[in-house]
Every structure is written in structure tokens, then in C-alpha cells.
Amino acid sequence: MDSAFLKCFPNASSLTTGGNLLRSKYSTKNIYFTNSYASKVSEHRRKTQQYNFWRVEQPTLNHHYKCIEGGSTNKECNRKYVVKGIPGPSSNFEPHAFDPKNIFDSVKYFLITFYKFSIPHASFTRILSTISASFLVVEKLSDISPLFFIGLLQAMIPFSFVEIYVNSLNQLFDIEIDKINKPYLPLASGEISFTTGIIVVASCLTLSIYFGWIIGSWPLIWGILICLFLWTAYSINVPLLRWKKHPLLAAMCMFVTWGFIFPTSIFFHMQTFVFKKPTIFPRSLIFNMVFVSIFFVGMALCKDIPDIEGDKAFGIYSLPARIGPKRVFWISVSLFETAFGVALLMGATSSSSLWIKIVTGLGHSVLASILWYKAKSVDLRCNASIASFYLFIWKLLSVEYFFIPLIR
Incomplete structure (x- = not known):
């Protein structure tokens, strides 16, 4: 661990972990040997390393190393290092x-x-x-x-x-x-x-x-x-x-x-x-209210299906938690299809021109068909699949808002 720690320092490349440290060119400057203080210095070394850890990362530090060697020179050398970071004058440090x-x-x-x-x-x-x-x-x-x-x-x-x-x-x-x-x-x-x-x-x-x-x-x-x-x-x-x-x-x-x-x-x-x-209540406003009301009852039910787990954990027993997600899902789909059926009926009996009746009729038929196709592909065991379907419903509603003003 100590040798790995020394690799963090640029001036530590000349230190070796084996052989005679007296041959190092830094041995007479920065490396000192002792046999009697190993046990006393060990705890001090740990604290010093911890204290100086953040300081040694500064770019303008002078690094001094103390090697504590114990045992005979004929045996494996047990070296311990105390690394001290002494800040020196900085020439390249500037505030951000x-x-x-x-x-x-x-x-x-x-x-x-x-x-x-x-x-x-x-x-x-x-x-x-x-x-x-x-x-x-x-x-x-x-x-x-x-x-x-x-x-x-x-x-x-x-x-x-x-x-x-x-x-x-x-x-x-x-x-x-x-x-x-x-x-x-x-x-x-x-x-x-x-x-x-x-x-x-x-x-x-x-x-x-x-x-x-x-x-x-x-x-x-x-x-x-x-x-x-x-x-x-x-x-x-x-x-x-x-x-x-x-x-x-x-x-x-x-x-x-x-x-x-x-x-x-x-x-x-x-x-x-x-x-x-x-103040008047035109037919278009009544259609808006009826369609959106039916649609959002289905939205309210569908929204709670992927949230059953969290809702139960905090004492919220929504309809999907009470009667099951599958039943609620198909009730929601039925409400969505009912809303599109109301739109088809209102469009066919509106006072709008023939081409608007054709556009709204075909448009709602396409939306209802896409909705049914998408609903059949939903995996009710997968919350991500249900959540994706819920976002898809918002997209269908966004498209519907383009049709609503056309029905008069």
C-alpha cells in the first residue's frame, strides 16, 4: 500500500523497494535510516499521511521522504515511508x-x-x-x-x-x-x-x-x-x-x-x-367537454396502473390496487374508444362542410384503430410498457385538440 501511495508523487521515482538505498542519488539528502524508532514512528506516519493527503496534490510542493529501515542488511529490508508535503513558493497557481x-x-x-x-x-x-x-x-x-x-x-x-x-x-x-x-x-x-x-x-x-x-x-x-x-x-x-x-x-x-x-x-x-x-354554449364547446371528460376518466384510471407498488406502500389504494391492473386497463381502453365514438358521431352530425366531416371521420377512425392496436401490445406485467402506453395516450389527446375546433 505504501509503495502504491508513493506512486502519486512525481519525485518518488528514484526510490526503490529493494537493494541498497545508499546507492540512490537522493540518499544523502532526503532519506535517513534508523533502527530504533520504527514502532514509535508507525502511528505518527499514519496520521501524517492522512493529514497531508490533500496537501500533496498541490502542484508546487517540495516532497521529503523519510525511510525507516529495520533488520539486518543481509535480510529483506522492511522499509516504511513517511511522506511529508511541505508547501513551497508557487509560481503557477492562480484563482479560478x-x-x-x-x-x-x-x-x-x-x-x-x-x-x-x-x-x-x-x-x-x-x-x-x-x-x-x-x-x-x-x-x-x-x-x-x-x-x-x-x-x-x-x-x-x-x-x-x-x-x-x-x-x-x-x-x-x-x-x-x-x-x-x-x-x-x-x-x-x-x-x-x-x-x-x-x-x-x-x-x-x-x-x-x-x-x-x-x-x-x-x-x-x-x-x-x-x-x-x-x-x-x-x-x-x-x-x-x-x-x-x-x-x-x-x-x-x-x-x-x-x-x-x-x-x-x-x-x-x-x-x-x-x-x-x-355568453353562449355552442355545440363545439359541448363536444369538447364531453369528449375530454370521458377521455380523462380513462386517463385517471390508467395513470395509477404502474404506480400500484408505491401507492400500496404508503396507504393509497387506487382502483388498480383494488380490482387489479388488467381490469382497470381495459376499462380505460373502453373509455378511450367511447370518446372516439362520440367524436365520430358528433362529426357526422355536425353542420360543418362535407370535407371537414370526411377529415374528422377518417381522423378519429385512425386514432381509434391505432389506440386499439397499441393497447393489444401492452405487457401488463411490465410497468415500463404501461407507462409507455400512458404517454402514448397523451399524444393521442394532443392530436385530438386539432380536430375539436373543426366540429361545429
């Missing part, structure tokens, strides 16, 4: 200079981690749903004006903060569960500290309310407040709340916010606040 590249890498790492923390597939779908609900108020091409895009931006900003708040708050209260179910999430993996998570949650909560208030749109304000309340009740672990522990309440949070609160608040913000038109 300002490095813009390191700052750029740090910012890049933070943005990537924050991107994962915000659950990107949900945030991206939220943006598409905002755009889709906003287009429901468009009756003619002249409605797509700068005023329309200003109103769209007014809706998109606060609800984006709401979405990040919802996802971040859920991770804060599910750290231990996510270490079992989703160890790749930033909080569970330690990429983001708990304190940083609290800062992100508090900031997004404040910004969502602040932007809603300064915009002054009451449909937006009420939509933001109701969504914040429902998803806080879903995640926060206090008496009478933590609704995710109850399958019915958990499903309600998803389909009420995505299917009713969110599209209606966006639509009435654009209809009454931006365009100053009277």
Missing part, C-alpha cells in the same frame, strides 16, 4: 477565473431539470388545449386577428403556471412514493432539492394568481382559482384532503378540471372578455 462556459452549462442543466420537473407532456398538452378552446370562438377568418392572439396569450400564461404548480406540488408530497414508482423525477432522484421545489411551487402559485388578476378576466380568475383548489386538495397531505387516495375523487379532479373548468374558462374569456360577445 470567470468562465462563461461554466455559467452556460449550469443554466442549461437547470433548464433541463426544470423541464423534467414541469412534466412536459402535460404542460405541452395544456398549451394545445388552450389554443383549441380559444379557436372555438372563431366564426370567420377575420376573427383571427391581433386581438385574438392577445387574448390567447392572456389565457396561456397564467394557466401554464397553474400546470407547473399542479405537477410540482404533487411531486413535493409524493417524494417517497416517487422513489419507488418514478425514481427518474427530479425531486425523487435528488436533481432538485426540496427547498427548490417549494420555491418553484410558491412562485408558480403566486404568478398564476397575479397574472389572472392583472388581466382582469373573471372567467380566467375563476378558472384559475378552482383549478388551484382542486389540485391542491388532490395532492396536499392534510386531514379531509389528499383526494388522490380515493379513486372517485382522484378521477373527479382530472375530468372536472380538464373537461369542464378549463375549456369553459378559456372559451368565455375569449368570448366575453376579448371579443365582448354574449
